[in-house]
Amino acid sequence: WGFPAMAYTPAPSKNVDVGSNPSPPMAVNRDDEKSLTNSQTPAPLVDAADSQRRNAASLPSERSSVTLSDIERVYEFGRVIGDGNFAVVRECRRRDGGELLALKIVERSKLVGREHMMQNELSLLGSLCHPRIVRLFTHHHTRTHSYLVMELVSGGDLFEAISDRGKFPEAEAGLIVSDVSEALEYIHRKSIVHRDLKPENLLVERVAASVCRLKLGDFGLAMVVTEPVFTICGTPTYVAPEILHETGYGVAVDVWALGVILFVLLCGFPPFRSRERDQEELFKLIKQAQLHFPSPYWDSISEEAKSLVRCLLEVDPTLRLTAEQTLQHPWVKAMASVCMQRALTDRNQRKLQNAGAKIKDNSEELLTDKTQQHCGSKEKVTLRRKTQLSMRESDDYSPDLNLQSRSFDHNKTSESINQSMNNLIFQTPPLCPNPNLQPVECLAKAIVFSDI
Incomplete structure (x- = not known):
């Protein structure tokens, strides 16, 4: 819950030229991205069966109140690795087994009116188990704070990676799309819509020098959908047009957000952007969904990649690719394969280098010993x-x-x-x-x- 919810009240439309001369490229700014919800907040979800949670030894059950001393007796707190408006995330280590974990500390006084966000995360994320989704192991509550014990993913988030690198090669972008599609396909099969898919909520797990894998986190706005939803929520840059049209939406809004992320990965800026950073102008551009690939930023990008972007940013959700179809897209499969092969090659080269260095050291020791013997x-x-x-x-x-x-x-x-x-x-x-x-x-x- 890195950003506060904010009410959305439609304003009079402005005349916006969205012809062949799009706005100058403008990188995504974390400070400009505020999650938005209207006053009709969704009701808290009923707790799901939590077969994946792990009991924390020496602590009371999750529904019991504990003290900070109780928690510190089981976990050794470490450095801060994340800081939002409602929560701080710290590294922690179990004192009994030494396992490194992430501890999300939520100040409940800041969640007044938004309690459903934490309820959603506890009930949904705690019931999920997938390699591309951050695990929630257990949670405990003091009188003033909630402590969520989660899987530690120490590579930062995708937003930081984009800020550092600007844009990504097609192979790496394809692997990222593959990872996110895996996570979405898993939750969509369970009729769960994330509703706030963005780089800040994708955590990076580095597996090689130039290769990283992603895990989806922050299920504060997620919900089970059995019928069209009309709640306006999400993050402006990544919000789907059907949300803004208020015609009802479903899991396809996550695929739209994935299309925006892919666009940003390949060129470094989002597909729909307001010259004046005006939210109403941005929403108008999103609803019109006139997609451009401005030169020279897209000149070197393959037509296969552009075709996938168009399929993900299809304004009609019934024609938009699903997460499963995206995962099976030829470009995604090819790019992910190239990237993983590169990671395997890098890993093997490191092993050979380490083995060579060890052999050299052993040979030098052997030569010294033999010389001394002779x-x-x-x-x-x-x-x-x-x-x-x-x-x-x-x-x-x-x-x-x-x-x-x-x-x-x-x-x-x-x-x-x-x-x-x-x-x-x-x-x-x-x-x-x-x-x-x-x-x-x-x-x-x-x-x-x-x-x-």
């Missing part, structure tokens, strides 16, 4: 004696002089040491199969063959 104590004594003899032959060596007063030719000494080392190498047992190799190469070969 240059044992007897050889070292011989080398020391030969070196001393060379020093006596080239210097005025006097045993009565201390080390600081001794002087000798370093070059001659180095040559003598090298010659002695070579003699030692060739005096070792003939492990090397090729006597023409250089001394160092021969030693390396000897080490390798001695390991066989």
Whole structure:
């Protein structure tokens, strides 16, 4: 519930030119996006069977009141990873098993008149279990706050990713559409409509350097639909035209929002935008649904991607693609496959690099050990004696002089040491199969063959 609900009262229409000269591109601004609901708020949903919730050991049941001390006895609070108007999300760790989780802390005094939002999230999200949907494990309530223990998704949200990158390659955009379509197909089969699908409610799970998977969260406006709904709600940029026309809507509004998200992913700005950031002008453009792909921003985008955008942003909800059809769209399947193959390749390359580094370290240790074995104590004594003899032959060596007063030719000494080392190498047992190799190469070969 990152944004407050706000009443919507239609205003006189303005004359808007939506011809071939669309507004200049304007990126989505988080501050401009306010969820909107009218005064006819939906009734709270009846609690669904919660087979997926996990009981928190050492805490009372979810319907019982607890104290903050009770919660802190079970969970160790961590850093803040999200902050909205009604809730703060923190990392937390279970003290018994060390499991990392997310703890959504809701200040209930700020939910007056919007209690149904939390009721919806508890009853719906708690009953869902899907890899592309954020899990709700359990929830507890003190006198002033509610604590929702949820799956930790630590990669931020899609809005932050769009803000950082501007736009996405087609392959990554296709994988994102695939992930969101999976989540929507799952909840739509259960007759659940999300009604607030937007980048802020899609959490990022990074699986490779350039590949991320998404999880759908924030079910505060979600509801079960068994007949057309007339409540005006959602977020202006992503709201479907049938919501604004007040003709009744269903799960297809989520697919429209997915089309807006895909448009933003591919070019960096939304398909319908007001020059003056005027909400009424924006709603008029959405209801007219005249779609443009302005140059040069769309020049490099494939026709297959543009075709999918048109199918998702179809003004007639009965002709619009469903989530299941979107998931099976050829472009989505192809792009998701390319992206996942890239992630697999990156993962394998990292494994090879790690294995290569480990082999190199082991080889260096082995070479050091073998060298020390071939240059044992007897050889070292011989080398020391030969070196001393060379020093006596080239210097005025006097045993009565201390080390600081001794002087000798370093070059001659180095040559003598090298010659002695070579003699030692060739005096070792003939492990090397090729006597023409250089001394160092021969030693390396000897080490390798001695390991066989």
